[in-house]
Amino acid sequence: MSVKTLTINGELISARAGDTILQAAKDNGIYIPTLCHLEGLSDIGACRMCMVEVEGINKLLSACVTEVAEGMVVATNTEKLKEYRRMNMELIFAEGNHTCAVCVANSNCELQDTAVAVGMEHTRFSYRFPDRGVDLSHPQFGIDRNRCILCTRCVRVCDEIEGAHVWDIANRGEEAEIVSGLNQPWGEVDACTACGKCVNACPTGAISYKGSSVAVMQRDRGRIPFLAAAREKQQWTR
Amino acid sequence: MSQKILIDPVTRIGGHGKISINLDAAGEVERAQFHVSEYRGFEKFCEGRPMWELAGITARICGICPVSHLLASSKTVEKIMGVQIPSAGKKLRRLINSAQIVQSHALSFFHLSSPDFFLGWDYDPAKRNIFGLMANDPEIARAGIRLRQFGQKIIEFLAGRKIHSAGIVPGGMEFPLTEEARQWILDRLPEEIETTRKTIAIFKKVLDKYPEEANIFGNFPTLYMGLVGEDNVWENYEGKIRVTDSEGNIIADDLNEDNYQDFIGEAVEPGTYLKYPYYKPWGYPKGDYRVGPLARLNICSRMGTIKADRELLEYRDRAGVVATSSFYFHYARLVEILASLERIEQLLDDSEILSTRIRATAGINNLEGVGVSEAPRGILFHHYKVDENGAIAKVNLIIATGQNNLSMNKTVTQVAKHYIRGNDIPEEIINRIEASIRAFDPCLGCTTHATGQMPLHIQLLSSEGEIVNEIWRD
Numbered sequence: 001m002s003v004k005t006l007t008i009n010g011e012l013i014s015a016r017a018g019d020t021i022l023q024a025a026k027d028n029g030i031y032i033p034t035l036c037h038l039e040g041l042s043d044i045g046a047c048r049m050c051m052v053e054v055e056g057i058n059k060l061l062s063a064c065v066t067e068v069a070e071g072m073v074v075a076t077n078t079e080k081l082k083e084y085r086r087m088n089m090e091l092i093f094a095e096g097n098h099t100c101a102v103c104v105a106n107s108n109c110e111l112q113d114t115a116v117a118v119g120m121e122h123t124r125f126s127y128r129f130p131d132r133g134v135d136l137s138h139p140q141f142g143i144d145r146n147r148c149i150l151c152t153r154c155v156r157v158c159d160e161i162e163g164a165h166v167w168d169i170a171n172r173g174e175e176a177e178i179v180s181g182l183n184q185p186w187g188e189v190d191a192c193t194a195c196g197k198c199v200n201a202c203p204t205g206a207i208s209y210k211g212s213s214v215a216v217m218q219r220d221r222g223r224i225p226f227l228a229a230a231r232e233k234q235q236w237t238r
Numbered sequence: 239m240s241q242k243i244l245i246d247p248v249t250r251i252g253g254h255g256k257i258s259i260n261l262d263a264a265g266e267v268e269r270a271q272f273h274v275s276e277y278r279g280f281e282k283f284c285e286g287r288p289m290w291e292l293a294g295i296t297a298r299i300c301g302i303c304p305v306s307h308l309l310a311s312s313k314t315v316e317k318i319m320g321v322q323i324p325s326a327g328k329k330l331r332r333l334i335n336s337a338q339i340v341q342s343h344a345l346s347f348f349h350l351s352s353p354d355f356f357l358g359w360d361y362d363p364a365k366r367n368i369f370g371l372m373a374n375d376p377e378i379a380r381a382g383i384r385l386r387q388f389g390q391k392i393i394e395f396l397a398g399r400k401i402h403s404a405g406i407v408p409g410g411m412e413f414p415l416t417e418e419a420r421q422w423i424l425d426r427l428p429e430e431i432e433t434t435r436k437t438i439a440i441f442k443k444v445l446d447k448y449p450e451e452a453n454i455f456g457n458f459p460t461l462y463m464g465l466v467g468e469d470n471v472w473e474n475y476e477g478k479i480r481v482t483d484s485e486g487n488i489i490a491d492d493l494n495e496d497n498y499q500d501f502i503g504e505a506v507e508p509g510t511y512l513k514y515p516y517y518k519p520w521g522y523p524k525g526d527y528r529v530g531p532l533a534r535l536n537i538c539s540r541m542g543t544i545k546a547d548r549e550l551l552e553y554r555d556r557a558g559v560v561a562t563s564s565f566y567f568h569y570a571r572l573v574e575i576l577a578s579l580e581r582i583e584q585l586l587d588d589s590e591i592l593s594t595r596i597r598a599t600a601g602i603n604n605l606e607g608v609g610v611s612e613a614p615r616g617i618l619f620h621h622y623k624v625d626e627n628g629a630i631a632k633v634n635l636i637i638a639t640g641q642n643n644l645s646m647n648k649t650v651t652q653v654a655k656h657y658i659r660g661n662d663i664p665e666e667i668i669n670r671i672e673a674s675i676r677a678f679d680p681c682l683g684c685t686t687h688a689t690g691q692m693p694l695h696i697q698l699l700s701s702e703g704e705i706v707n708e709i710w711r712d
């Protein structure tokens with residue numbers, strides 16, 4: 001295993017070749033906010049929360065999809081990055097209907113936690129109040145697209161771990177939304193095994209157990225990395 | 239020239255209300271109207287939501303009594319699920335609703351109304367609030383604040399958070415009661431019972447001191463509606479719905495909430511979005527009924543606990559077997575606090591109270607349900623229709639403040655007629671009008687304004703709509 005040395009925020013660190021900046025930072029106790037990243041799933045750099053600055057490169061890079069390189073000089077927490085992240089977060093909130101006060105995930109929500117972590121207090125943009133659908137047709141689970149941030153964690157977990165590939169993204173731009181099957185009600189999609197992996201993967205209150213009332217939704221975030229590791233390393237105990 | 243006087247509270251929170259007083263050509267008060275807050279919006283934006291979320295959404299209607307909506311909503315969804323909740327869950331709900339009555343009534347009595355009683359309506363308005371009471375009688379003020387905290391603490395134990403709690407869920411309760419919490423409550427109970435008894439003793443002196451107010455603050459016959467338990471005992475969680483009149487006759491008994499539309503009509507008046515609920519068989523407006531503490535004490539035959547029952551005897555001695563004056567809402571509230579404290583004590587001694595079997599689960603087995611519960615302010619109905627997946631198709635809510643609406647109007651009219659002469663409304667009269675509404679403890683943002691004084695905007699309008707006098711009070 002070859003090793004790369006780089007600096008993150010002025011700190012000299014070493015990382016395995018092929019690791020992402022996010023992985024290297026994490027291994028060294030450096031926090032970079034994320035939303036679409038979930039341990040055990042592939043990374044796609046969709047949410048733009050993990051943007052970092054790399055010396056010599058004139059644009060911001062997503063730490064989750066950028067591999068470390070020898071001599072790389074990375075900054076994760078400059079004023080510019082902080083401002084961008086906050087604005088990014090404000091845009092995410094303004095785009096959907098995130099009424100935390102009446103959300104099943106309230107106080108158990110990665111979006112909320114990350115908003116706090118990046119110092120978002122309010123949004124400078126006007127809310128769009130989209131009218132997206134709620135699908136309760138599945139006997140055990142429900143999806144409220146109003147709370148979806150299009151991180152595609154559900155898409156990836158269902159495809160990569162469960163192998164059922166129930167979810168996809170339909171449409172483009174502001175019309176983009178998560179659909180099940182061939183844009184059928186979730187309850188009618190035969191491929192779904194009702195495994196609940198997407199419920200555990202969703203970072204917001206978008207996918208939840210049916211019957212959840214406000215602020216009671218609990219997820220087992222460790223389950224997916226466990227399953228991924230179990231498959232890869234044949235270790236089936238947690 | 240007939241004139242209209244408008245008293246319009248400027249509120250910081252969503253709930254808004256105003257008072258308009260119509261004068262006749264001779265300048266005498268003809269009719270007064272109290273416009274209660276607009277809560278209908280809630281019914282609209284619940285549509286399409288998963289039914290399990292409604293408890294949390296409707297709890298947002300009121301920051302003072304969220305528990306009431308959580309209970310009514312959960313009971314409604316349980317009708318749709320077709321489940322019976324575990325008996326320990328039911329006991330925890332009785333516990334939390336009793337705590338809710340304690341904290342809400344304590345807020346109404348101590349924080350909002352007692353400055354009027356203890357300091358007087360003519361007292362400097364800047365100091366006629368809980369802080370002024372603090373300076374004047376720190377002991378009673380502190381005891382009142384502690385009493386409210388006690389109720390809130392119990393809610394926090396059972397629901398996680400004291401204001402917008404999440405522990406009451408369709409099917410039962412989310413969190414069991416811990417032994418530490420049980421012990422904490424038991425340790426504090428004697429102090430709170432003592433506070434309540436002392437306060438009742440002081441309030442009796444208030445009644446002796448203000449016979450005029452006690453007599454004209456909404457004193458008229460109406461019907462009374464609420465839940466009664468087994469053996470006609472005072473009830474706050476579940477029971478049969480009873481309607482009585484001001485002579486004490488039972489007009490209807492054993493009504494089932496499922497048929498609430500058969501016995502509650504909702505009249506619409508021009509010039510307001512509000513609906514005026516009335517007892518349907520008697521028609522509108524004859525079917526005016528009052529709900530809440532006054533009604534609950536009028537319809538039951540006893541409180542069912544020793545100390546409260548003793549107090550009920552004296553209450554009836556003073557108010558009559560049927561209390562018709564809305565001023566007695568205050569006294570009724572104190573009796574209910576006492577009864578709730580005693581009930582809490584009984585529940586904590588129940589062997590099942592620490593059980594963890596507190597929640598039932600089920601799918602959607604009915605497409606419609608009606609739930610009922612007694613909020614501190616009165617009987618509360620939730621009515622939902624859902625699709626086969628549990629998405630809300632229609633919501634109708636009948637809340638206590640709305641049901642008391644007709645009576646509040648009569649009360650304001652009575653007080654205004656008694657006190658208002660000409661276009662001038664002196665401070666102490668505004669205070670009495672405000673206090674007469676407060677007797678009902680309406681659940682409006684403005685009535686819970688931090689210092690306990692409603693910010694008011696009073697407009698005197700001629701029949702042509704021109705302003706003849708205008709008073710602002712912040």
Ligand code: SF4
Pocket residue numbers: 157158162164165166167191192193194195196197198199
């Ligand atoms: S429950 Fe499992 S199979 Fe069904 S959509 Fe979610 S992840 Fe895919």
Ligand code: SF4
Pocket residue numbers: 147148149150151152153154155178201202203204206207
């Ligand atoms: S439903 Fe949840 S997991 Fe899926 S894209 Fe939306 S926010 Fe991400």
